[in-house]
């Protein structure tokens with residue numbers, strides 16, 4: 066995307082604005098499927114990363130299934146045209162009622178604790194297949210908030226509980242058709258990932274009715290220009306060999322499943338915002354934009370680095386800026402960044418805004434959410450309109466004249 070085109074899009078659709086490029090999503094999808102061309106691969110797109118219907122339909126057009134973590138996401142998937150069998154429901158800490166709803170909708174169920182598995186067995190016995198999420202306790206992942214495979218993590222059935230798990234499966238004649246792991250985000254260490262995968266495959270040998278093994282996700286994408294990313298081609302080569310050996314030993318060709326979110330959409334998105342104020346203080350120069358952690362929480366929430374450029378002045382003299390928002394709390398997008406000279410009204414461009422940005426946006430400070438635009442073959446399509454004040458009031462109930470009389474004291 067050229068800077069000028071981005072600036073034009075904000076003129077057309079307003080600022081701030083999210084822009085996603087379908088070409089980049091397709092490139093990432095193909096890169097992953099090419100790296101695993103030697104095995105029977107199925108990708109389930111983790112829709113919590115970016116859940117617009119247009120994005121889900123795009124994924125469906127590639128042949129992807131869907132990974133969902135809530136009953137609401139299952140509904141979104143069905144609405145986008147996925148069949149129930151293509152939807153994997155991988156909740157954590159939900160009620161058994163919600164699991165039953167997902168069964169009624171026909172989704173594939175992934176259970177990650179023994180208590181729920183026992184209830185599931187009691188209710189469905191062998192009649193409805195279930196996948197079990199195991200925790201191999203490998204240390205992978207970028208930071209403590211997104212690394213979910215370690216020993217203290219709330220996710221999955223510990224591999225140290227496998228004997229108990231097997232007893233449950235036998236007692237209830239459970240139909241376990243898949244085993245699963247998901248160790249967190251930002252995996253750079255392929256060897257650590259492969260160790261976890263091997264542990265999972267070892268355990269899988271004891272489950273006779275498997276159709277697939279789901280190795281979760283967590284592929285790292287570059288955020289800084291100098292960042293390393295998961296070497297997908299190397300992972301594909303090594304993992305395919307391990308998986309082929311496993312299938313031979315298991316005596317059946319199984320499907321290898323991944324559930325990428327960030328890998329598919331992170332780099333496909335940019336966030337564009339206008340500079341309201343350039344403020345020189347004694348210590349620094351602040352560039353304040355017409356947004357904040359209400360729209361883009363990752364820098365404040367995860368200390369995530371998002372590269373920032375000046376789309377309006379790509380050839381300006383680089384200077385050092387601290388980029389902040391308009392929220393009445395600290396909301397810094399980046400400290401001491403070298404950015405081409407910023408003038409009031411310039412459009413700043415934030416990279417890697419495709420994953421976990423819009424889906425985490427809120428109406429804090431009663432601010433409306435920006436519009437989202439999807440570029441398909443260079444053509445812009447509005448995929449969600451900018452909110453207005455009525456959207457913020459839409460769920461509030463008018464109390465009428467409740468307070469017209471003085472409220473009686475209590």
Ligand SMILES: *Cc1c(COP(=O)(O)O)cnc(C)c1O
Nearest residue numbers: 111155250282283324325326327
């Ligand atoms: C969030 C999540 C994913 C996607 O993780 P990414 O780092 O975005 O690829 C996959 N599987 C499960 C179960 C998840 O909760």
